[in-house]
Amino acid sequence: DVVMTQSPLSLPVTLGHPASISCRSSESLVYPEDGITYLNWFHQRPGQTPRRLIYNVFSRDSGVPDRFSGSGSGTDFTLEISSVEAEDVGVYYCMQGTHWPLTFGQGTRLEIE
Amino acid sequence: QARLVQSGAAMREPGASVRVSCQASGYIFTRYFLHWVRQAPGQGLEWMGRVDPTNGKTKYAQSFQGRISMTRDKSTGTAHMDLSWLTSDDTAVYYCARARIGSGFGDVWGQGTVLTVSS
Numbered sequence: 001d002v003v004m005t006q007s008p009l010s011l012p013v014t015l016g017h018p019a020s021i022s023c024r025s026s027e028s029l030v031y032p033e034d035g036i037t038y039l040n041w042f043h044q045r046p047g048q049t050p051r052r053l054i055y056n057v058f059s060r061d062s063g064v065p066d067r068f069s070g071s072g073s074g075t076d077f078t079l080e081i082s083s084v085e086a087e088d089v090g091v092y093y094c095m096q097g098t099h100w101p102l103t104f105g106q107g108t109r110l111e112i113e
Numbered sequence: 114q115a116r117l118v119q120s121g122a123a124m125r126e127p128g129a130s131v132r133v134s135c136q137a138s139g140y141i142f143t144r145y146f147l148h149w150v151r152q153a154p155g156q157g158l159e160w161m162g163r164v165d166p167t168n169g170k171t172k173y174a175q176s177f178q179g180r181i182s183m184t185r186d187k188s189t190g191t192a193h194m195d196l197s198w199l200t201s202d203d204t205a206v207y208y209c210a211r212a213r214i215g216s217g218f219g220d221v222w223g224q225g226t227v228l229t230v231s232s
Binding site for chain 2: 103
């Protein structure tokens with residue numbers, strides 16, 4: 001199985017400051033048949049359903065604020081928040097959809113310090 | 114807009130089976146795969162498998178092989194996930210989520226179904 005490794009696992013951030021989460025996969029996430037890299041980022045607030053923020057590495061989902069951005073290629077990916085707001089607290093997961101079985105990272109808990 | 118609505122919470126004894134349902138609306142049912150993901154209390158997300166609503170073909174995570182079945186009913190736009198031989202380790206919130214080639218996994222999720230396995 002493709003292992004998704006996130007860092008850090010805990011991320012205290014001051015309001016208005018930037019934040020960055022890294023995600024590394026144990027294999028390349030480029031899907032050979034179409035050349036697309038199926039790497040997604042999800043945000044889950046306590047007690048809520050996960051919400052997708054980013055798909056295919058850097059495409060932002062509808063309604064997602066532009067302070068969220070995704071980057072990376074191959075096996076190294078990053079989610080960045082340009083200026084953290086109070087509503088951004090929760091757990092962030094990266095997830096790969098290229099290889100079976102689909103796998104998630106362990107999650108990164110963002111909290112406001 | 115697209116929605117996935119899941120069946121209600123369930124409580125089962127160890128060794129029993131459970132069916133969780135996921136009804137799609139607001140989009141063409143056969144254009145998106147339906148996946149199932151679970152989350153044990155305080156834990157991360159675990160992918161379980163998916164069903165292709167067009168033909169009913171399935172893919173399951175190895176850890177569930179032999180005790181999981183995913184089906185769909187095109188007439189009602191509903192997907193079902195059956196899990197048998199339940200243990201306390203199966204206590205979790207179960208989610209369905211849709212996916213499509215090109216636009217990826219998880220743009221729409223169900224609200225989650227809480228399953229408690231206890232004697």
